[in-house]
Amino acid sequence: MNLIDRYVSEVGKHLPLLNGREDIEKELKSTLEDMLEDRAQNSGQARDEAMEIEVLKEYGSPQKVAQTYNPHPYLIGPKLFPFFLFVLKIVLTVVVSVMLVLAGIQAVTDTPFMGADFAKIIGQGLGSALSAAIAAFGNVVLVFVILERVLPDKEIGSFDDEKEWDPASLAKEPDPDSVSRSELIAEIVFTFVALAILNIYPQWLGMFFFTENEQVFFPIFTEKFFQFVPYINIVLVGKILLDIYLLRNAIWNQLTRLSKVVIEAASLTLTVLILRAPDIIAFSAESLANGPFEPEQAEIFATIATYTFPMMMAIVIIIQSIELVKAVYRLFKMRRETA
Amino acid sequence: MAKTESIENVVLELRRGVIVLATLSQLGSAEYGYSLLKKLADLGLDVDQGTLYPLLRRLEAQGLLESVWKLEEARPRRYYVISAEGKKLLPKMKKEWAGIVKVMDKMLS
Incomplete structure (x- = not known):
């Protein structure tokens, strides 16, 4: 050579x-x-x-x-960057708020308002919030780095609304078949974060309690819940793929409407199955009594947890049912209009 | 030193803007990269290889140029020529350029 x-x-x-x-x-x-x-x-x-x-x-x-041949000298290009910032702000706000609220609940229910334990829980809470924020930041960056490389240039170009924006559009009726890019990107990011938590950080799905000498972690879910994770993954990946497809095509068609119905139906079925499955919640009076709780406190906490979970799932089922009905209605409406 | 570099950068930016027009205008007949580089230099526009070759690929990706490999003197050469789309764009760019020259002449005289 x-x-x-x-x-x-x-x-x-x-x-x-x-x-x-x-x-x-x-x-x-x-x-x-x-x-x-x-x-x-x-x-x-x-x-x-x-x-x-x-x-x-x-x-x-x-x-x-x-x-000189590198078409992408940056991780996230200038056209996607404003959307990246928009989504990042939402994700960080949600993640940090949730972590701080969890830490606050823990501090209030677990220890007296003053003292070393209280300070320790607050410190741990802030630490968790910081590490969750860093992980969320990494995940959001990863999603946008992929979008930057997956979306064709002309699609990325269309994110640059300033050039195409027409003030007259303010008066127009929104097209029911057009997609909202910012909503789709936010959904992709949140779904990606959910996937990451379920598969990479399942240890986040629980609560830490502090005793005098040690910290005790109580997972929210039992192993039985994690048997559903592969199915949840399929639904979530399906959602991400549909969202990416919609981002590329910018408009709903019959295929995407049908896919949406299938995904919503699968989500609803999965939620119902999880709700009906026995022994999903790990909190029980016996297990909590082994931790920092007195038997009576453990009983109350376990009862609250046992009732709260079905209530939350019921709310999720109602929301998913509405989404499914909306998806079916839009599919049939589109079919009727194109027939 | 820093001042000289920044002046050079400004001049470079100024020249970079005209390279697309210069390239399209000289590819009415097929040229390979190095022959185009020499042609532009002979006409008074020195373009760096690191600028020209990626630009040729970009213009081809945009559909403004077409390219084909030919074997000459036992060496393969990639020939570029303006495409139909490029031919449609060129008169518009020339008109724009004439307008810019006119305006800048007025400003600088």
């Missing part, structure tokens, strides 16, 4: 992973050969290694040359 081939190969190593890497290398080699031929002709000297070194030095370091 001569110097030129080694240089071309080195440039190739630093090229971004895109189609046409071989093409770039082939063109670069051809150009360098042309330059050397030209130089040899002009100087009247035969081509040698010194001339090759001179040409390569002039052309620049392999990293620098490869960088």
Whole structure:
């Protein structure tokens, strides 16, 4: 392998992973050969290694040359960046608020208002909120980095509303078949965060209680709940794929409407199955009594938890039912209009 | 040193804006990268290889250029030529350029 081939190969190593890497290398080699031929002709000297070194030095370091072919020198481009900030603010606000509320509940129910334990719980709560915020930030960045690379340029371009925005559109009726990009992106991010929590951070689904000497973690769910996780994953991934498809196409069609019905029906079925499954909640008077609770306190806490879960699931089922009915109605309406 | 660099950057930015027009205008007949580079230099526009080659790929991706590999002198060369879409755009760019020159002449004279 001569110097030129080694240089071309080195440039190739630093090229971004895109189609046409071989093409770039082939063109670069051809150009360098042309330059050397030209130089040899002009100087009247035969081509040698010194001339090759001179040409390569002039052309620049392999990293620098490869960088000029990089269409994405940034993680999140300027057109998606405002949406990234929009979603990030929502996600961070929700995540930090939830973590702080959980820490607050724990501090109030678990310890006296003053003292080392109270300060410890508050400190731990702030620490958890910070680590959750960092993890959420990482996940949001990851989603947008993927969107930046998955969405075609023209779709990313259409996020730049300022150029296309028409004040007259304020008076227009919204098109029922158009999609709201910001809502879709927010949904993708939240679904992604849910996937991450269920699969990577299941330990977050629980509460810490502090005794004098140790901290005790009580998971909210039993192993039986985690048997549903693969099915939940399928539904959540389906949601993300549908949202990405809608982002690319910008408008609902019969296929996406039908997919929405299927996903909503699957979500509802899954929620009902989880609700009907016995022994899903890990909190029980016996297990809590082993922790920092007195038997009576444990009984009360377990009772609250046992009743709260079905109530929350019932609310989720109502919301999902409404979403399913809306999805079915919109599908039939679209079919009627296109018939 | 920093001041010289910033002046160079301003000049570079100014020139960068015209490279697309210059490139499209010179690709009425097929040229390979290095021959185009020399052609532009002969006409007085020195363009860095690191700018021209990625630009050619970008213009091709945008549908303004077409390219084909040809084997010449035992060496494959990629020839670029303006596409139908590029031909439609070129007169508009020329008109825009003429307008800019006119305005800037007025401002700078």
